[in-house]
Amino acid sequence: MKISTWFGVLEMGSKGEILASELFPKDVRELALHSLSLRDSRQNLPPEGFDLKAAAVECRFVDSLSEYYSLLHEVTLDTVKIQISGSLTPDQRIIQAVEALDDINETTNSLSERLFEWYGGYFPESGLNGEALALFIVKYGSRENVATDDPLCLKARDSMGAKLEAADEMLLKGFAESVCSLYERRKQIEAYIESNMEVLAPNLTTIAGPMLGARLISIAGSLEKLAAFPSSTIQVIGASKALFKHLRSRAPSPKHGVIFSHPLINTSPWWVRGKVARALAAKLSLAARIDFYSAKKDISLEGALEEKIRKIRAANPRPPQKRQEGGAKPQKKRRK
Amino acid sequence: MAEIRLLSEGIFEITKDKRQLATPNLDPGKVVYGEKLVSVEGTEYRTWDPRRSKLGAMVLKKFNIPLRKDSKVLYLGAASGTTVSHVSDIVFEGAVYSVEFAPRSMRDFVGLASRRKNIFPILADAGKPDSYAHIVEPVDLIFQDVAQPNQAEIAARNAIRFLKRDGYLLLSIKARSIDTAASPKEIFTEEVKKLEKAFEPGFEILTARDLVPYHEDHLGVLAKLKE
Ligand SMILES: C[S@@+](CC[C@H](N)C(=O)[O-])C[C@H]1O[C@@H](n2cnc3c(N)ncnc32)[C@H](O)[C@@H]1O
Numbered sequence: 001m002k003i004s005t006w007f008g009v010l011e012m013g014s015k016g017e018i019l020a021s022e023l024f025p026k027d028v029r030e031l032a033l034h035s036l037s038l039r040d041s042r043q044n045l046p047p048e049g050f051d052l053k054a055a056a057v058e059c060r061f062v063d064s065l066s067e068y069y070s071l072l073h074e075v076t077l078d079t080v081k082i083q084i085s086g087s088l089t090p091d092q093r094i095i096q097a098v099e100a101l102d103d104i105n106e107t108t109n110s111l112s113e114r115l116f117e118w119y120g121g122y123f124p125e126s127g128l129n130g131e132a133l134a135l136f137i138v139k140y141g142s143r144e145n146v147a148t149d150d151p152l153c154l155k156a157r158d159s160m161g162a163k164l165e166a167a168d169e170m171l172l173k174g175f176a177e178s179v180c181s182l183y184e185r186r187k188q189i190e191a192y193i194e195s196n197m198e199v200l201a202p203n204l205t206t207i208a209g210p211m212l213g214a215r216l217i218s219i220a221g222s223l224e225k226l227a228a229f230p231s232s233t234i235q236v237i238g239a240s241k242a243l244f245k246h247l248r249s250r251a252p253s254p255k256h257g258v259i260f261s262h263p264l265i266n267t268s269p270w271w272v273r274g275k276v277a278r279a280l281a282a283k284l285s286l287a288a289r290i291d292f293y294s295a296k297k298d299i300s301l302e303g304a305l306e307e308k309i310r311k312i313r314a315a316n317p318r319p320p321q322k323r324q325e326g327g328a329k330p331q332k333k334r335r336k
Numbered sequence: 337m338a339e340i341r342l343l344s345e346g347i348f349e350i351t352k353d354k355r356q357l358a359t360p361n362l363d364p365g366k367v368v369y370g371e372k373l374v375s376v377e378g379t380e381y382r383t384w385d386p387r388r389s390k391l392g393a394m395v396l397k398k399f400n401i402p403l404r405k406d407s408k409v410l411y412l413g414a415a416s417g418t419t420v421s422h423v424s425d426i427v428f429e430g431a432v433y434s435v436e437f438a439p440r441s442m443r444d445f446v447g448l449a450s451r452r453k454n455i456f457p458i459l460a461d462a463g464k465p466d467s468y469a470h471i472v473e474p475v476d477l478i479f480q481d482v483a484q485p486n487q488a489e490i491a492a493r494n495a496i497r498f499l500k501r502d503g504y505l506l507l508s509i510k511a512r513s514i515d516t517a518a519s520p521k522e523i524f525t526e527e528v529k530k531l532e533k534a535f536e537p538g539f540e541i542l543t544a545r546d547l548v549p550y551h552e553d554h555l556g557v558l559a560k561l562k563e
Contacts, residue, residue: 005470039460039467048497052473069431069453076456076471077449080442083459087439 004044005052006035006075007061021059026071032078090200091223094193098218101189108182115179119172122161126152131183137176141169202297203287207280207305208262215258216284227285227292234288235259235281259284264309271319272312279308338376344401346426350374350381357384357392359425363451368421382425386550389419390481390508393550399543399558402504406430408475410498412462412490413482416444417455423479424452433472437461463490465497476503483510488527492535495561504560505539507531511553524555531559538562 003010008023024034046052053068062068115137116129123143128136140146142164143156150156164172190211197210201223204213219237220226229237238258259280260266268276283305290298338352350358352374358381365380367373372383386392395401403409406429414420414434423432434449435458436442442459449457460467462482475498480491491507499505509527511520518526524544531539539559547554 035471038470042466045466045469049474049500052471072471073453073456076458077446080446080449080457080459084439084443084446 001047002044003046003050003055004038004041005046005055006031006038006072007056008059009044010055010059018055018059021061023059023061026061028071028074028078031071031075032082035075035079036082089222090196091217094196094200094214095218095222097189097193097196098214101186101193104182104186104189108179108186111175111179111182115172115176118175120161122164122168122172123156123159124161125155125159127155128152131180134176134179134183137172138180141173200295201288201291202295203290203301204284206297206302207283207287208259212258212262216288219258223288223292227288229285229288231278231281231285234285235277264305268309268313269316269319272316275312275316276309279305279312283308338374340376343395345404346428347395347401347403348381350376350383357386357395358382359384359422360428362425362428362454366451368448369416369418382422384422389422390547390551390554390556391419391479391506392422393547393554394506394508394556394558396550397545397547397556399506399545399556401506402477402558403427404430404476407477408473409433410472410475410478410494411435412478412480412494414445414457415441415481417448419479419481420445420455421448421452424455427454430454430476431456431473433458433468433475435460435462435468462494465494469497472498474498474500474503476500477506478503479506481508483508488530489535491531492537492539495539496535496537499561501561504542504558507557507559508547508551509555509557511555520553520555527555528557531557 001012003012008021010018010022011020013019024031053065056062056068057065062071112130112134115134119126119133119137126133126136126143136152140150143152143159143161144164146153146156193214194210197205197214201213201217204216204226207213208216216234216237217223217226220229226234234257236257259277262280264280265273265276283301287298287301290296290301338350341349341351343349343357346359348358348360350356356372356374358374361373361380361382365373368382369388371385374381374383384392384395386396391401403423403426405427407427408430409423409427409432411420411423411432411434414436415438417434420432420434431454433456434445436445437460439459442457445457449455456471458468458471462480463484463486465472478491478494478499480487480494482490484490487507487509491505495503495505509524511523524546528541528544532541538561540562541557541559543556543558545556547556
């Protein structure tokens with residue numbers, strides 16, 4: 001009987017004695033690579049209760065138990081390090097980017113609000129907010145500096161805002177610069193997601209768009225998991241926050257997850273949205289599977305979905321009539 | 337002055353201001369997860385928070401903890417190593433084969449494992465013990481804290497392969513990872529029954545006790561293989 005161990009292959013006799021052994025070189029990296037290759041092979045497994053360390057000493061792989069343990073310690077550590085460095089797959093990188101984007105959005109929004117409040121004391125009539133406001137402040141600082149050809153020039157001159165002192169102006173400009181760079185970073189991350197989604201998941205990207213596609217992968221945890229979800233799950237993922245809120249506070253129960261932001265759904269009349277969402281989820285699920293297993297673009301996918309949606313809309317041109325006759329299920333109000 | 341009392345081999349209760357569970361630090365001067373270091377009579381101890389460790393809670397719930405200084409342990413669900421670090425303190429002349437399947441947790445665990453010679457990290461699914469059969473020797477204790485629906489099955493599979501005939505299984509069963517509709521009591525009865533009967537070989541349950549107040553909805557189980 002042959003037995004594979006982390007230190008070599010042993011040929012065992014019928015009474016458990018070692019007849020022959022083919023030992024691996026005592027090199028940590030090599031042993032780690034061997035160990036990795038044994039993980040998935042179900043062949044030559046040691047029998048239940050087999051004493052590896054005794055065998056290693058017996059066949060002279062090591063001279064002592066302490067040598068056995070210290071080498072095994074090095075090898076298991078190295079094996080794990082190899083596995084970890086391989087675990088940052090392309091989908092995991094995209095997930096990090098999606099999460100970074102969420103953080104940046106949150107930070108940018110709150111800093112933008114702060115800037116709006118702050119600068120509002122000096123030029124409340126600007127009518128600007130967000131990135132436009134931040135850019136304006138970086139450019140001019142005090143409203144006294146607004147160029148005469150700027151459309152805001154008159155408003156700036158007649159503003160009821162306070163005079164912006166030099167020290168405050170410096171602070172505000174610096175703050176606005178930070179906000180601007182966050183907007184920059186956001187664009188950069190979005191571009192990263194777009195180009196990488198096109199490579200990782202071309203079909204999902206076609207059907208969902210890169211951002212929604214990336215978000216689906218992020219919520220699922222990996223492309224593999226997304227590909228394993230039934231389409232009914234894809235239809236509601238991302239709704240879990242709404243679901244908890246619903247359970248806690250009697251908020252309306254969620255009917256759609258993140259896929260609700262898809263243009264095919266939010267441009268459809270409300271009475272077909274459920275049907276459209278189902279059709280879309282089915283195609284997303286198919287797309288994720290193709291991407292996970294082959295990553296080849298299937299050009300028929302998009303056309304098939306559009307055709308399906310066209311049929312749904314054609315078959316349901318008008319909102320459903322409430323049925324009055326007895327026997328029919330009382331229709332719950334659909335829209336909140 | 338600190339007072340010290342032995343609770344089980346390698347496990348102490350130190351009283352200094354308040355009572356605290358502790359293990360002798362195998363890696364002196366180093367803190368693993370924010371625990372306190374306390375020196376008593378020339379030995380440095382790491383305090384052990386039972387609220388952050390099912391095993392720590394089991395100690396305080398008066399479980400017999402079958403660990404010796406040279407025990408071989410198979411630890412399933414190592415996470416980032418909070419509890420493994422204490423097991424490593426206790427079995428300082430032994431071995432802790434630590435299985436965890438989340439690469440992200442393993443990443444945090446590697447730092448700990450590399451500083452402690454008796455820890456052998458394994459990135460694998462505990463439900464597939466064949467995948468680490470070429471590494472793990474027969475062990476005296478299997479400790480399992482995976483919080484998975486099929487936890488009884490995972491324990492049985494590993495026990496068949498790796499548990500010595502006279503070895504023990506210490507298991508933390510999390511009610512909520514199994515079924516949210518059934519009550520924790522029902523789930524615990526069900527899981528214990530599974531451990532006893534559903535797999536070959538069955539386990540003989542020695543102790544089964546909840547881990548309240550340290551962990552809600554958790555049952556601790558000490559078992560050994562049926563004769
Ligand atoms: C409750 S945590 C363990 C905490 C740890 N025992 C401690 O006290 O420090 C459960 C861990 O088990 C891991 N896990 C779950 N299922 C697993 C499996 N089938 N194989 C290996 N690890 C698993 C999870 O990734 C998680 O890190």
